Amino acid sequence: MIEQDWLSERFAEHQDRLHAVAYRMLGSPGEAEDAVQEAWLRVSRADTSQVENPGGWLTTIVARVCLNMLEAHRARREDAAGTLPLEPATPQPSIHPNGQAGPEDEALLADSVGVALMVVLDTLTPAERLAFVLHDVFAVSFAEIGPILDRSPAAARQLASRARRRVQGTAETSDAARSPKREIVEAFLAAARGGDFTALVELLDPEVVAIEIRGAEAVAAFFAGRAQAARLALVDGVPAAVWAHRGQPKAVITFAIHDEKITRIAVDTDPDRLHDLDIVYLSAGDKERR
DSSP states (O other): OHHHHHHHHHHHHHHHHHHHHHHHHHSOHHHHHHHHHHHHHHHHHSOOTTOSOHHHHHHHHHHHHHHHHHHHHHHHHHHHHTTSOOOOOOOOOOSSTTOOOOHHHHHHHHHHTOHHHHHHGGGSOHHHHHHHIIIIITOOOHHHHHHHHTSOHHHHHHHHHHHHHHHHTHHHHHHHHTSHHHHHHHHHHHHHHHTOHHHHHHHEEEEEEETTEESHHHHHHHHTTOOTTOEEEEETTEEEEEEEETTEEEEEEEEEEETTEEEEEEEEOOHHHHHTOOEEEOOTTOSSOO
């Protein structure tokens, strides 16, 4: 009984911080509440005899619950999409019952995670998101973050660094996201998915080269009906297409364009090279979102 009282007191003492962690991880007040409740269920059954830092211990438990929820969301989204992954939606967290975001929401997120993260939050993997939010927002050390992710502190640092580059690069990539090249790549993907041979030929240079295929009609015939799972993205700041599985890029399709015509299409599937690329997924038809 005494231990339960101690747990209840410590949980109440840190509850605001736990809600803040969950909210910034999940982007939804309702889901944040669910995460904190799940954390309490775990805490109430845990052995606390070795707990020396209650605040850090509770933050770790909430972070693990949030990580599981993010991974479950990603898995459901990919399974529901079948062979065509869903385009990421810009998260719109709100503290208002009617779901309409107000000035309080924007100020809260702007203060805690930055406006840029509001835009690119959904493009981060669950591990990147956790490492970035815990370290950059809540000053949790990588020595503490690593075990939550079952990774070394160095690996956790790399995840946070990758997420940070993506957030900081949002403004730099905005022009690329609105560029004519983006429009051409997007049109190519739409035509390929729809099997529109005529539209593909119109987008291709007569002497276009794709892999080992040459000529606009041959390349159009090859891609017509394909690229079903490829998603529009910025790859190192340049419009391209990416096919990913379980959140991991498996192939990157790049385009060389001259005089508004595609002159070369290349496909890279090398895991080592793909690992080092900075990839920001774009929503089709929306030139402002990531």
